[in-house]
Amino acid sequence: MAILYPVHLPCCPVRRAALTAGRKGRFFKWTSPPEAIERFKSQEIRFGPPQFYEFCRLCNFSSLHELHKFSSDRALEGCERWMSVTLSASDGYIVLLPGDELYPEDPDYTGEKKIVMSTDKKVEDVMKEGSVFHRMIIKNINNLAVYVNIQAKYKHINPLMINSACSDYSSKL
Secondary structure: EEEEOOOOOOOOOOOOOOOOOOOOOOOOOOOOHHHHHHHHHOOOOOOHHHHHHHHHHOOOOHHHHHHHHHHHHHHOOOOOOOOOOEEEEOOOEEEEOOOOOOOOOOOOOOOOOOOOOOOOOOOHHHHHHOOOOEEEEEOOEEEEEEEEEOEEEEOOOOOOOOOOOOOOOOOOO
């Protein structure tokens, strides 16, 4: 099984060695975000929750040209600093992002405060109690889901809401 560490999406493919468990890989494959998500679901590749979130955002674009145009059009709009906050539930984790109703008013941007958020409730119960979401659910390393129903700031685009445990999303690619 390969481990994929996507860092950025270059405008044109550049031959670089892929990393597999800390070693250089034998090959790499230029792939679409939906295909990468499908390969993640089938456990052919791995990537972390931030990359899963970004692949879900990239599924909004039907071409690299469309992505480049979006990026250029919104470049001067600004951005905000994000720090995810993890809520530990009895059967998984909820990664909270800015705008989520459970996101703390004063997040620990440096890691010095050692804030621990936890609940004895199941993830499903926490989700049923909420209504304003900007979060990821992590059941295990291969089971991630993105839930977003807030308006993105600075003309950004929200990710498609995708659950890696099922194939009920519709990418534009």
